[in-house]
Amino acid sequence: MPQDADSDPDQREVDAFLSRQRLITRRRFVSQAVGGTALAVLGYYGLIDDGLTREARAQTLRDGRPRLPPGQRVIRRLRPMGGTPGDPSVENLRIRVYGDVERPYELTFAQLLELGVVTRRVDVHCVTGWSVLGARFEGVPVRALAERAGVRPSARHVIFEAPYGYTANVPLREALAPDALLSHRLDGAALERDHGGPLRALVPSLYFWKSAKWVTGVHFTGRDAPGYWERRGYHNHGDPWREERYG
């Protein structure tokens, strides 16, 4: 018999935790989106394009899922959602690829690009409710990094590493999808620092918090390790079509 959530203390605690998280997330979302002014809030909501939202709701992906995941609304351009960048210089950037691999290595930015740059048009979905459709990202497929490293069969997860301990865990299968990249260009221009430049991860199949900005490491591992947001109440997986937002 299912337990009554109201009478189950564990469940109550979980619910309280989650509603705190939602509040924090909403506050963070609002404060970052608006830069502290009420006017900007209106500006932000003004960016939601209901025409584009309706259009997207009428579309389906090749596999039959709706193009727009439930609870999302379309805005025209990526919003910089904050976070703390590291050293901004491309010269000093090193990307470390390691873990359950035959041949761990470290690459400069130039060496990374030599692995082969591709262009992908993708939709991205932020857990706070906005989506951007058809963003044109350029970068190197995570799969190319994996192939060069020789990923061992024991590896099941990829942990993207960014400055100040920001990490995001992604199942290996999804990190090896053709549109999962380390990306350095967006819509025809070098990726802006606010958006993770010089280099960010991009995993469009999952909520956008998984796409670690200013990425410095790609860790292939057999042991899953919840990342920055996953430890703070976000879902461990984060599939937008299943609304895996919290817990």
Ligand SMILES: Nc1nc2c(c(=O)[nH]1)N[C@H]1C(S)=C(S)[C@@H](COP(=O)(O)O)O[C@H]1N2
């Ligand atoms: N290093 C780092 N990466 C990050 C974040 C962050 O705080 N730090 N925020 C994530 C979240 S919650 C989102 S929605 C996207 C936002 O990307 P944008 O700022 O380019 O819109 O970056 C993700 N990557």
Ligand SMILES: [Mo]
């Ligand atoms: Mo986000």
